[in-house]
Amino acid sequence: MPITLNVNNTEVELDIDPSTPLLYALHNDLELNGPKFGCGVAQCGACTVLADGRPVRSCVMPISGVMGRKIVTLEGLGSRETPHPLQTAFIKEQSMQCGFCANGMVMTAAALLEKNKNPTEEQIRTALSDNLCRCGAHNRIVRAVSAAARSDQTGESS
């Protein structure tokens, strides 16, 4: 029986095994590039998406577990035309080298900023402590999250 998911504010029907990890449904069936396969065991955060605003590791979450929840991927967060403040800030701060972790960083930070409009640097580091980056862009990422929080408060794009 097909499963209906709400992804980036669109209802999609998938006729696949309900135990399929959400990541494969998003990446392969819906052709979304945001969530990345990094470990498959919920350790690195590259596959993070939001489910009802909460960060979820899509590599271990079966699609049956997110039925009825609103899934948002990096694509759904913003675009070149209407960027999310975090996306703007990641460009401005040049917050990556390879950027493979960036999806998880942005999505996890987006969830943080929903809860905490004005996080301290320490709170940002704690929120991102389960997201791994191998290139060493950490400090730039923290700067971008701070900048995005500020711009969100002032309503300016950073």
Next chain:
Amino acid sequence: MTSRRQFLQGAGSVVLYFNLAPMGAMAQQVGAAALPGSLAANPALDTWLRVAADGSVTLSPGKCELGQGIQTALAQIAAEELDVPFERVNVDNVDTDFSPDEAYTNGSRSVEVSGAAVRAAAAEVRAILVDLAADELAIDSGRIGVRNGVFTVDKRDSPLGYGDVISDRSLARQATGTARPKSIDDYRLVGTSAQRVDIPRKVFAEEAYIQDIRLKDMLHARLVRTGDREAKLLPPTDFDSVSQLPGVVKIIRDGSFLAVVAEREEQAVKAARELAKLCNWETSGLSLRQDALPEWLKSAPANVKVIAERGSIGAAKTVRTDSAVYSRQFQAHASMSPSMAIAQKTDEQLTVWSHTQGVYPLRGAIAKLVGLDEDSIRLINAEASGCYGQNGADDASADAALIAMHLPGRPIRLQWSRADEFLGEPYGSAMATKINASLDAKGRIVDWEYDVWSGTHSIRPSGGQRAGHLFAARQIAEPLPAPPVGNIPQPRGGGDRNAVPLYTFANQHITKHLLPDTPIRVSALRGLGAYMNVFTIESFMDEVAISLGEDPIEFRVRHLDDERAIGVLRKLREQMAAADFHTKRPSTGVGIAMAQYKNAGAYCAIAMRVGVDAERGQIKLEHALCAVDVGLVINPDGVINQIEGGVIQASSWTVKEQLRLGANGVLSKDWASYPILTFPEVPRIDVALLDQSQEPSLGSGEASQGPTAAAIANAVANATGVRLRDLPLKFS
């Protein structure tokens, strides 16, 4: 030891040590005869640059984007010389169908060799286009300039732009190297922090990575393998039950190479998991004990070579001799994206999409592995996560090619699992070092004996001759012979990279012990031996300085005659004063270290402040200061990003990382068994770039690895008085 000395005394003062001029210096000499950098081997101009009728420029370098920002730096150089807006330059990915052959993207040399080529090629393209405009306008070319891709006549804009004069054949000619590149005084783009060209597409989740390539009718493959490429798959091998699983298209077995191909990715994952349960492997076993690695390194069979010699050890009058031994565990690249590749075999061609560092060398190796002509294979590079040396990229590409050969027709996407990557990647070698140094009455080191033991840092499968280095090459039914491991000679060196000190010791004797056979597969990890050798030398220098009651910076300066090395140390001193690094705080220490990468590349001095909780064995990295000299800076923020990243990655290696070994092999198979530095553990980092724009550009990607390690160890010693000499640093 005695016999060597006797031999040397008998031979007189044999001087084997010589200092080559930086490669960049040669690369920047532009003349009619000598084409700079990679242009010499790839002189066809339109291989590098194409100009469209709309005036846009496509730059096609042979260096791969690895997240280091090379496409951006090269685009800046091209736009600078061509006088076009930066945004008008598009950069192609590397492809054996059309790209120049620049071999590997490694060794922090892309800005040197590719940058020099792009600069010369772009200058020449500009000159050709100016001549075409002169013909068109029927005026002397000396009156023509270029502004934003539009020709000027007597400095006024003309109606003509690049796109108006270009034709298909305009650039179909060989470079002559006669066009003079711009003077650095005229630079408007080089030296600015242009934003990276690849970041917007990554931030907006557009197609940016090899992972994002979705070909029509693409199948999904997974491997079943252990980390031991000599392991044999034992009978019985009845895999029928797995063949029946939903979506399974084919189980591919070639000797001990085993893979499963399915319609959907999760089906391949599941089938591989079931397949693994049915497999019995005869492994070659692992006789290494983690805690006995240093002793093993020093006792294993080795090729021993004196790599540098100056003066005569023991000839000078000395008042004391200091000795120390150091070691490093095996460490992993641990790239964020497990390796993958897509391969498709059609009647005409085998096409492989790969995140390799070198499409041409890999093509040769794959040709040998699968028994095809190189001409019938196309390698297309696409970016994955950072690799930091030879990770699983080439192996996965070969795996995908093998699978495609067994299942021609549809494209097949092979994705390694996280465990495949951790167990299958060639690691950074374990190493050991030893120093004996003697001081004269003035506290000057006059005798310096140095030994370094290491496995290879070079098993790249470059071309057919070295195809046997590929993981699968030893697994297939008719395995390829394992080629001898690589031995990169001085002055670059492999395990002995930076083993020759930059210091001016009167007498020195440097010996490398290369272990040709290690039970664990090892190859290039960022910095190669430089990480360990700089850690050793700079830890030792620090220890001697402190024992003499001397300032660590002044002690180093006293042993240097390289002005640029002294320059970064002086700059570091200023930074330390400004950041109040000299105020002593409880349980906190400051350490410094300096090196010139490869003794020919970038100079980097680092001061690290750490807090130490010795009882709990914790080292908290607080703040790093870096003074860096990379010659002419193409993109300051790009350099700073590379240095910051190098500091953080090397910090992670230094305080956390070691491959866990057990009786049955490598135990590190995920991020829990191979933890790396996390956000709360990352230090604040400030980088200062020295203004050396008159000097050739030098790569920055590996400059900070060694100094970081030593600066941390020196800071720990400063905080606690305890000298840690084994990497990763741990309180026993």
